Amino acid sequence: MLNDRSPAFSQDCNECPIRHRAVCARCETDELARLDEIKYYRRFEAGQTVIWSGDRMDFVGSVVSGIATLTQTMEDGRTQMVGLLLPSDFVGRPGRNAAAYDVTATTDLVMCCFRKTPFEDLMNRTPHIAQRLLEMTLDELDAAREWMLVLGRKTAREKIASLLSIIARRDASINLRSATGDVVFDLPLTREAMADYLGLTLETVSRQISALRKDGVIALEGKRHVTVPDMTRLLEEAGDDADGGVFA
Amino acid sequence: MLNDRSPAFSQDCNECPIRHRAVCARCETDELARLDEIKYYRRFEAGQTVIWSGDRMDFVGSVVSGIATLTQTMEDGRTQMVGLLLPSDFVGRPGRNAAAYDVTATTDLVMCCFRKTPFEDLMNRTPHIAQRLLEMTLDELDAAREWMLVLGRKTAREKIASLLSIIARRDASINLRSATGDVVFDLPLTREAMADYLGLTLETVSRQISALRKDGVIALEGKRHVTVPDMTRLLEEAGDDADGGVFA
DNA sequence: CCCATACTTTGACCCAGATCAAGAGCCCCT
DNA sequence: AGGGGCTCTTGATCTGGGTCAAAGTATGGG
CATH class of the missing domain: 1.10.10.10 (Winged helix-like DNA-binding domain superfamily/Winged helix DNA-binding domain)
Structure with missing residues (x-):
């Protein structure tokens, strides 16, 4: 299943969203195979923390199933959720090592991860990955700005x-x-x-x-x-x- | 001045921020020259609207001097500013035609613009542009999320x-x-x-x-x-x- | 089966910030 | 100089949502 590289698969894939969402059918078969080689899965239980803000984050990845939240906390404990990760959402930042917010699983969670270095290497050799990530990030930015209207007004x-x-x-x-x-x-x-x-x-x-x-x-x-x-x-x-x- | 392609220039350029911030010294000289070929400047007076939310937006660009704001408005007139564009900030979205928010000049404003189609063509042929735009967009996303904490808590x-x-x-x-x-x-x-x-x-x-x-x-x-x-x-x-x- | 723990609902009261209102300072125009 | 717009400040009052408190409801463990 995971090695199926037909166009239909890259359309329908729920198993490995980064493959579907970040790469899509535009990249060559070889690059898709490379993504499969370096990916791995991580499982978290409801309530478990994926990563703390400020910690070293040596991977990027996307949600396969379950729900995670991104939150920021002030010293006095006031907390603001700044993002909601649903299946197929991407998290992590090529080119930066520290997490900017706490990431927490609110339900049982499965993530499809890539260690940062090989992912960046692959991204450098595969322009469509950066372009797809750009589109996804712009979508997130629009969503964040829409949420600013909700929070402020x-x-x-x-x-x-x-x-x-x-x-x-x-x-x-x-x-x-x-x-x-x-x-x-x-x-x-x-x-x-x-x-x-x-x-x-x-x-x-x-x-x-x-x-x-x-x-x-x-x-x-x-x-x-x-x-x-x-x-x-x-x-x-x-x-x-x-x-x-x-x-x- | 605008044709100077020395490394020092691409570090210090205030004249054309997209060149400095989106392209930097990593791209080949030819591509920088191409950017110069397709760019043009637009001037706005304080208070003037650059573009209305929902309007067709056939350019992308960055602020050279002055300040612009991104705002969202509800039907009843409540408005929320969702972004502040200072010199060197980029605005516009490759791959989408409608503006998502009102862009307004709050001071006299000069923008360095690129028509969307040639810019996208250039981006497709110049991977570093997409990568640099990705970095800039991730920065904006972090800033937007930090602002969510301000607004919410x-x-x-x-x-x-x-x-x-x-x-x-x-x-x-x-x-x-x-x-x-x-x-x-x-x-x-x-x-x-x-x-x-x-x-x-x-x-x-x-x-x-x-x-x-x-x-x-x-x-x-x-x-x-x-x-x-x-x-x-x-x-x-x-x-x-x-x-x-x-x-x- | 009962208790502990975590989540949720509801009530009573209070306060930070909104709303309404009145001026004050400033700049430009005639 | 004098007015007409602006922007900004300050006061008085009101209110939406916060705070504090208590009780209701699942759920799982012993």
Whole structure:
């Protein structure tokens, strides 16, 4: 399976996202084979730290399954999540040795990693890797800037609705809609982690989720399982431009 | 001057930042010459809009002199600044046609631009351009994420101190210290623009600046000219890790 | 089965920063 | 000089979300 180099494979590969996302079908077969040679897998349990901010980071890699968070912490303990890594997201920085933020697994996590030196060598010989990484990084930058609007200007309710929209949009299980067309997914984060993402306290997160439930914007089963009967309504609550994206 | 291709030039060039920052001395002379062939300059007056979010953007470029801001706006008018472009900063996205945010000149502005198609062609033939752009984009991503911590978790006073630190660090005139070692610079933004960067109101910005002045953290001459007698103190006020960076 | 631990909800109260309002300083134009 | 825009400051008041506190709910271990 991992050695299949057909075009179809490089389209559909979930097994090794860097291969699919960073390299795609544009590179020659030999380079793909080289990537396979130097890659390795790492597994983490929920709650485990992948790397601490400031530590030496001698690898780059992407998420195969599970969810990881990037967080920054002040000396007094205030914490802000600065990124959410879902399957196929890339982490690590060619050309720099220290991690800039804590990376933590919030669920069981599998990453596809490359030791930095061989990866950089390969990147130098394979222009498309740098170009693909550039595209991915620009996407992340756009996402980070969009999040700055959420953090700086949105109300607590809008923040929650924005987070739910993003998770709905990106969570793989979103592809499964119920018979009635509802959007259904599981929250991969605790209330505290959501608070850290949104610049709120966990109490406010809890209150706003309750409020959205009372107002019929979402339905909850247990603490984590969310049903969105009307995605357009949720996007309105988030204060987003009403284009609706994939849900239009 | 613009045709000087000595190594010293590519180190010191202020005239065409993309050449210095995106290409540097690693590329061959021919490619540098090609960059010179396709570049052109654009001038904007203070307050003028470079491009509106959503508009077709058929160029990329970098700031030669002056200051521009990237902002996002909600329908109801709430706006968040998501980036500050100082001289040598790059803007634009190879491979995408629509601008993702408003770009506005806040001072008189000169940009060094490249039409997108020839730039992309050149990038495809010159791997170092993509690699250098990747580095620059990763820097911007780190800065954006650092700003997320400011927006999400810092108090108004800390936000102001953080902004002043960043401007002090990046403003070219910082290199000029007064005889006593004070750090001196001009604020390139109105109170309202600072508020939009920090997720505050302009009244709060004004009050916090007054408070910092009263407490002797900064001194003001007129509305815009700032003197910082003790940079370490300012960084403490910003809640930053006390490494001090260039000011240590 | 019961307890410990971690996560979540809800209530009561408070405060940092928003909002509303009034001037003050400044620059440019006529 | 005098006005008309700006930008900026300062005061008074209000409020969204933080803080503190307590109780509810899973889940897993002994």
